[in-house]
Amino acid sequence: MxxxxxxxxxxxxxxxxxxxxxxxxxxxxxxxxxxxxSSRTARRVVQQAAVASKIQAVDAVHHSAGAILSGDGTSHKGLNYESRHVHFVNPETNERQTLFLGLCLAPNHTSEEQLEGWVELIDEMHEAYMESPLGAKEPLDKREFYVKVVGMLTDHAADQKKLFSLFEKLKRSMEREVRGERVLKMVAPGEILQITIDLSAQAVEAAGGIAAWDALSNEERTRRNTELTADVIRHFGQRDFENLMPEQKAEVDFCIWCGCAMHKDLNAHKGAMAKAATYWDEKRKTPPIYLPNKDNEAASRLGNDAERARVQKISARGGIKLCELMGLLLKHKDSKRGQQERHSLYFEA
Structure with a gap:
């Protein structure tokens, strides 16, 4: 039911x-x-499904050979929305699978904010997993989730390329931390103490000296001490990583970025239009007239030669401009503008 x-x-x-x-x-x-x-029961069932989907995603990624993350965003009425998916090969069926990781609001669309959204999502997923009977039976380290990620699929925007760079850096940091915890068992206590002292001195110096360190709040000092401990662990993890063969290093840090095919058809169309436009000059024929908007038309009529040349450069003409105008007339994105409703009613009649 x-x-x-x-x-x-x-x-x-x-x-x-x-x-x-x-x-x-x-x-x-x-x-x-x-x-x-009741409607309350129906809503709670859906909420339970949302929790179950998080548990499913964590279990699937940790038991796969690797995973690829993908995401995209859009805005609606001034609000930013982010959707996310994870892709992997099911080890039991050897089939490619895709899981939807949800749709959420984001304060903005910066790369840093998007990365923070991924981190919060992964934390929520693992928190749900660890609180479930499955997590009690088989605990999983959320850092291993990052290690499992071998690729990210986004669009070609600059902020997405930066997002991948930030995520790749975070993935490597998580891998060094996991590796460091594993090799610490084989390191002499004295060596660990010496590295801790050296990194502690650097942390105090970065804070502005011992007086500035002592002036920090208890919460901030605790946060920095936690980060210091992670730095010590990552130090030994990095040292162990440097001892690997080049091909082993490449396999450990393997992570690729893939861009979507968005706008490829549009770019091909624009390139074809630009080439077709040279026909009129090559054949010495009169091209279609320019169709500038009202402001550019006034600037072309009243301006100098340079202004008229600028208007011609930014104005479209011919079939592509005709299609644009028909779109604005018969399928305007603003429902209160254009003739799309009358157009639909006419053809229905």
């Missing part, structure tokens, strides 16, 4: 209508229902 509720909500039924739909179908099939499902 929980699966039935989830399917109905996924297909667009509101939680308040789930009970009515089930009763209607049951009545048609001659099935008697003796209880009811």
């Amino acid at each position: 929980s699966l039935c509720i989830m399917d109905l909500v996924e297909e667009g039924a509101s939680p308040a209508k789930v009970d009515t739909i089930i009763r209607s179908v049951a009545k048609t099939l001659g099935v008697t229902i003796t209880d009811s499902i």
Whole structure:
């Protein structure tokens, strides 16, 4: 019944209508229902499914050979939305699978904010997993999730390339930390103490000296001490990494960025239009007239030669401009502008 509720909500039924739909179908099939499902129950079932999906994603990634993350964002009425997915090969069926990791609001679309969103999501997923019976039976380290990531799929925007660079740096940091914890068992205590002293001195110097360190709040000092401990562990992890063969290093740090095919058709079309536009000069024929907007038309009429040349350069003409104008007229993105509703009603009639 929980699966039935989830399917109905996924297909667009509101939680308040789930009970009515089930009763209607049951009545048609001659099935008697003796209880009811409230809208609250339907919502809680969906919430439970969200938790189960996080647990599923963590379990799937940790037991796969590697995973690829992908994400995209858009804005609507001034709000930024981010959607995320994870892709992997199921080790049991050897099939490629994709899991949806949710849709969330983001304060902005900067690379740093997007990385923070990924970190928070991975933390939430592992928190849900560790609190489940599956996590109690088989605990998993969230840092291993980053190690498992071997690629990221985004669009070609500069902020996405920077996001991948930041994530790759974080992945390597997590790998060195996990590696460092593993090799610390084989390091002499005196050596660990010496490295800790050296890094502690650097941390105090970076804070502005011993007086500035002592002036830090207890929370800030605790945070920096925690980071210092991680730095010590990563130091030994990096040292162990440097002892690997070049091909082993490449395998450990393997992580690639893939760009989507967005705008490729558009770019090909624009290139073709630019080439086709040379036809008129080559054949010495009169090209289609320019169709500038009202402001550019006024500037072309009243301005000098340089202004008229600028207007011609930025104004379109011919079939591509005609298609643009017809789009604005018959399918305007603003529902209160354009003739799309009258156009639809005319053809329906």
